[in-house]
Amino acid sequence: MKPAAPQVLSVFEAVAGSSLPVRVRCWDGSTAGPPSAPVAVVFRRRRALRRILWSPNELGLARAYVSGDLDVEGDLFALLDGPDVIEKVARKDLGALGRHAMARSATTFLRLGAFGPPPRPPALEVVRRRGAKHSKERDAAVVSHHYDVGNDFYRLILGPSMVYSCAYWARGEAGSLEDAQYDKLDLVCRKLGLRPGMRLLDVGCGWGSMAIHAARHYGVSVVGVTISHEQVDLARARVGEAGVADRVEIRLQDYRDVHDGPYDAISSIGMSEHVGDSQLNTYAADMMALLRPGGRLLNHAISSVAPLEDSAHSSPTFTDRYIFPDGELLPLSRVLDGLEHGGFEIRDCEGLREHYALTLRQWVANLQRSWDEAVRLVGSPRARTWLLYLTASALAFERGRIGVNQVLAVRQGERGVSGLPRTRGEWLGPDDSG
Known part of the structure; x- marks a missing residue:
């Protein structure tokens, strides 16, 4: 019987249309590809x-990796960021190879004993909703x-700050993740113009x-809302430990159920990705109604760089099935349109794409250092x-x-x-990050 690895590598190089800078090792001990x-x-x-074979795209590759049927030894960044390796392999349907190439691949799969009924997806995959x-x-x-998987697990990844959004690397790459997260929170407070005695609503408070x-450094009263039970439990404990329980209330509450305005300011950091295009105008109107x-309003959100009509996937994706079910990354233009339809005046927009790439690489390093735990x-x-999600996200940014953009919007007065x-x-006020 022919060794498996050269045959497997040949299939994927046929899909990519070129040689791949990876080494392949198979169940029979055979290897193929450049030793270096x-x-x-x-x-x-x-x-x-x-x-x-059953899902010849990113979802099939992800299922193989998550289940442990496929493993990666070495630098995962190097694999995903190779010369368009994943773009060539994961994004192409094997059926697009043409009849001859498809028949040749099918013969290889048959010879390797890969044909059979579709394997059950890993238990983590979300299909029915x-x-x-x-x-x-x-x-x-x-x-x-996504969020109720264990606060201790998130602490391994995020570090002591427990901030699960893009940091702001005002001090450069030599600064620590904790410094950068402090500076991001401070940037938001400064953009919102927070002052003692103000009332802040933090939507999706994590x-x-x-x-x-905001309570400790700017003297404001804060209501934070989230619909994650585990986040609420830890957030309330942290508020008490920080000595600001008299100024901060953490609620297990959907943003659509907040009706105790007016607030002087609203922060929405990494939350509106869960809102969805169909609800964006309603979300904007709700935020407007809650502001004096x-x-x-400071809306901090990941964005698609593709037009909305081009951003929908015809096939299921790894992110939707495993990470953010129903999450939607909207183009910045759609977010601005939704906020303006809600009555807001857009006053500022700042793109932080490179900052998120640095943040994600820090989270990957944290996870790898604490892998056994x-x-x-x-x-x-x-x-x-x-690990797959954080690595791929870093490269995507x-x-x-x-x-990722911070949009500052204002409810005009008379x-x-x-x-x-x-x-x-x-x-914006003074910057004390240095």
Whole structure:
């Protein structure tokens, strides 16, 4: 019987249309590819090929990796960021190879014993979802899937700040992740013009970091809302430990159920990706209704760089099935349109794409340093899922496939009064990050 590895490598090079800078090792001990390659792809079981054959795209590759049927030895960044390796292999349907190439690949798969019924997807995969998309009940379920996996696991990845959004590397790459997250929270507070005595609503408050920072350093009263049970438990504990329980209230509450305005300012950091295009205008109207005249909204969100009509995937994706079910990355233009339809005046927009790439690489390093503990806490499949997700996301930001933006919007007062000084330097205030 012919060794498996050269045959497997030949199939994927046929899909890519060129040689691949990877080494392949298979279940029979055979190897193929350049010995000096920075990464080896290990097909531990034939089932890895069967998963890819049934889903010849990124989802099939992800299923093989998450299940442990396929492994990666070496630098995962090097594999995903090779000369368009994943773009060539994961994004192409084997059927597009043409009849001759497809027949040749099918013969190879048959010879390798890869044909058979579709393997059961890893248990972490979300397929069936109950209720209408972005209903309160369904949103609560999918948010729980992502966030209620253990606060200790998130602490391994995020570090002591427990901030799960793009940091702001004002001090350069030599600064620490904690410094950069402090500077991001401070940047948001300065953009919102927070002052003692103000009332802040933090929508999607996570583990309470923004609420604690605003109360401790700016003397404001904060209401933070999230629909993650585990986030609420830890956020309340952290608020108490920080000594700001008299100024911070953490609620288990959907943003659509907040009706105790007016607030002087609203921060929405990494939350509106869960809102969805169909609910964006409603979200904007809700935020507008909760603000006093002259109040500011800071909307910090990941964005698609593709037009909305081009951003929908015809086939299921790894991110939707494993990471953010029902999550939607909207183009910045759509976010601005939604906020303006809600009555807001857009006063500023800052792109932080490169900052998120640096943040994600720090999170990857944190996870890799604590790999054994992560596996102990959540199991190997979930740890693998997160390593793949964080690594691929870092590269997506570096290559400009997705972005992240902070949009500052204002509810005008009478006769167009915004409450903002005329220049950015004046309304942004001093920067103490240095």
